[in-house]
Amino acid sequence: MVRIIGYKERQKENGDSFFVLELQGGIEMVMSKITGSFYATAKRAFLPSTFDEQTCTALIGTEMAGSITKEACEPFEYVVKETGEEITMNHRWVYVTDEAVQQKKEAVKYEQNVIANENVFSKNGILAHAE
Template identity: 35%
Template sequence: MLTIKNYYLAQSGDGKQFINFELVGNIEVFQSNSGKFYVDIKKCKMPTRLDEATAKLMIGKQISGTIVKKECAAYEYAIPATGEVVTLTHRYEYEP
């Protein structure tokens, strides 16, 4: 199960506004290269055709499905905590 954590206004290539949901999965425990454990969650954004008032009502609701890692064309990403720019070749997507 996934939870709708939040929603964001976004703009398509042709300038139309739409709503993206931020979906989050369950807590996962990972072990780093140094051997220490840490907790993380997978998250992704999913476009909707809902209006903003309806999107607000959906926050906290659960939907079936999972978040999977998918390969994609390389792109640059700035890590929010450090500002470091890294090149990624994957993204996370919703899968029913």
């Protein structure tokens, strides 16, 4: 489950504005690479919408089925607000429905179960039916 915790106004390239919903996943415990101590965090993602500002405001607090997952993307520069450090990111956090996650798991499972039989392929470049 994810929860709508806010919204932000964004601009399209043509200057038109639209609203994105700010989503947050459930609490997660993560171990610090530096201290080895655990800390609580939650993943966040933004979801474009067709809603007006009044609707976005009314939706805050709504829970939706799904989760926030890591997705690879083109590298981009990001400035950590707390420290001012500039880092290069090559992933982003995106919202996915439970159905999409299940379909992906099934696709991976299916791919892992496929084993090619090399005897059905021609080894001399001449088309011949397998016996």
